[in-house]
Amino acid sequence: MDQAVAAAVPVAAADRTPSPATAAAGQSPALPPPDAAGSTVLSGPVRLSTVPFGPAPPAAPEDARTQLTELEAFARQVAGCTRCRLHEGRTQVVFGVGDPHADLMFIGEAPGFHEDKQGYPFVGQAGKLLDKLLAGIGLERSQVYIANVIKCRPPGNRDPVPDEKEACEPYLFRQVELIRPKVIATLGNHATKQLSGKETGITRVHGQEQQIHVGSFDVLLYPLYHPAAALYTPAMLTVLEQDFARLPELLGRPVAAAEPAAPQLAAAVAAEPAVQLGLF
């Protein structure tokens, strides 16, 4: 492990309160209606945030069932969204997948071709690498939650543009607040910059945890290289594996106390497989 990776440099806490465009100062950001007409009609298959594989989980306590219901309801709401131009070319909204009570949440940039078709994030080669990395620390996909900053596929897998990020940001913030993970691992440059609120690139901050404030609670942000980028760069894959190996330690840390007020969220942006630029 190189020194840059081994040295987990604490970074000053960042306050990821919603952008002025999505919330008035001092207020919770009003979540936008899913479309211009405020409709909640589903536009296609809804990928709810339930565990997709394995035996049925044990009965959840009452508060956990309520949380699941809220996340499901929210997924259905977002499924009809037409807030930005990306709804025009999508097959469906790719909301997210995994354990709705996960301690570890991964956030990428945006759905790619296969994600758009199947409705799940990280289903291509990058997803397979993510599964392999998870297995390396004793976890499987059903034990974490995986989402993207942008919920609809940009044409040709291009990078999302600022107004698309701004339009979709409240959805991610709300998603994070409902799941309330202990650790958010951002995958790649876009997600890291959006969640940290800083322009520092992933090559400088990967493997360096930082405390951020997301809506009503504090959470540990842990930037990682995007698996799609690591697929093509062996040296980057080695670093990603080393950074990944620290996740169990981070998940074992005491959780920061939540603040009393409960406004709404803060957000990120993610990246996608195949040939997509901006992952570094």
Ligand code: SF4
């Ligand atoms: S990318 Fe986000 S804001 Fe744009 S249409 Fe899809 S869900 Fe709505």
